[in-house]
Amino acid sequence: MVSIDFTSALYLDMEHPFASLRQWPRLTTGRPAALRPLPDVAGLERSAARLAGAEAAALYPSSLHAMVDVLVTMRHGDLTVDGAAYPIGRRAALGKETQRFCHACPSSLHRLLASRSERPVAAILLDGFCTGCNRPAPLGQILSIAAAHDVEVIVDDTQGFGLLGPHGGGTIARLDRWPDNLTAVASTAKAFGVPAALAFGPKRRIAHLRECGALRQHASPVSAADTAALNHGFELNGRHGACRRARLWRLVAQFRSLLARDGISTVGMPFPVVTIPIAEPVVLLHVQARLARLGITALARRLCRPGRLGLSFILTASHDAATVARAALALNRILEDQDDLQPRHAFA
Structure with a gap:
């Protein structure tokens, strides 16, 4: 895997x-x-x-x-x-x-x-x-x-x-x-x-x-x-920046679309840091750990509003469509399992 x-x-x-x-002849000038x-x-x-x-x-x-x-x-x-x-x-x-x-x-x-x-x-x-x-x-x-x-x-x-x-x-x-x-x-x-x-x-x-x-x-x-x-x-950036940015924004749009299809909300506007709000710290860490066991590493973090938490996926131009689809599928399956313990609105 x-x-x-x-x-x-x-x-x-x-x-x-x-x-x-x-x-370069030397790493630094000393001045x-x-x-x-x-x-x-x-x-x-x-x-x-x-x-x-x-x-x-x-x-x-x-x-x-x-x-x-x-x-x-x-x-x-x-x-x-x-x-x-x-x-x-x-x-x-x-x-x-x-x-x-x-x-x-x-x-x-x-x-x-x-x-x-x-x-x-x-x-x-x-x-x-x-x-x-x-x-x-x-x-x-x-x-x-x-x-x-x-x-x-x-x-x-x-x-x-x-x-x-x-x-x-x-x-x-x-x-x-x-x-x-x-x-x-x-x-x-x-x-x-x-x-x-x-x-x-x-x-x-x-x-x-x-x-x-x-x-x-x-x-x-x-x-x-x-x-x-x-x-x-x-x-x-001058030679390839526009192409790399376009590729990255396509991946962001794909990931957000797959999550939305599965009823998983994301924070704010499209951006390469795609964050799923999760209300409970224990649930957040559990979802992060389940993903890690599947070989997917994401960030559990505090958000800008007091008391708000989320799981962030940072997308880069090194990712591809298959990678993004695999992450969305894994996340949806984990959250579906969590629904038995906590309503889906806890993740939105």
Whole structure:
């Protein structure tokens, strides 16, 4: 029995074998990025900025590095955080005064900003796309509210970059233009398969990041190996990205259709993270274990709403129609067995 893994977020199945990469004389310069970046970095950053629709970009070893510098260099004031923001952003904000607004709720954000009189809010932090509810952030409304209060918006677009928007430019690339009050961070470890990250924004914001970012001054830069792999990833995206995304979206549609046919509901909009809500923790873990015995690995996880749980299947371009059909059939049979113990509505 061939095992099927639905836990990898290498959405576009980009691989970077050594022979496919430009060679490098040394792995790192021994200097922080602020002193002397690797020769290929400037061109890579320009390519990334064009793809995302931003004026400029700065390369970092990880999204945590990038987010720390973005938050360190924001204007003086408090940080307002979406209630379900990804943990990387929340960890990067440690030490800052923060308040939370209700997840993806512009009216909650507006009330919070309007009630602030003594301590100013300098920035809003949220995810561009939430895989807990499979919905994009209401960016247009949030940007308008932020502009009215003269507040910066900081978006973690890790899920969208390489996957959503024109040519895989991300959730912000869907906007008509890059807003002046918006800075974004995106890991390239998912769609592009490279453990690195980029900060995007207006030229003045990224220039300030380069000059004053603490980690650009004190931490090692992205290695030559990762830089070469990311250049290769952008080349692959230009040549094959559209085909790989189309293949992936077809698999997502097939899987959701098979589940719907069997009366199994899924969370939110179509996205490669396909989640079945399961109310009871014991049932969730039982279903996960039954699948594992059949050679199918899926993720049991908390969702973005308090107390909600689900079983997630992460689809990638490496899967195929037969694999997806096998997973849907196995899941339906397991849930049918569970119906004897618990009504089907417990899974929806």
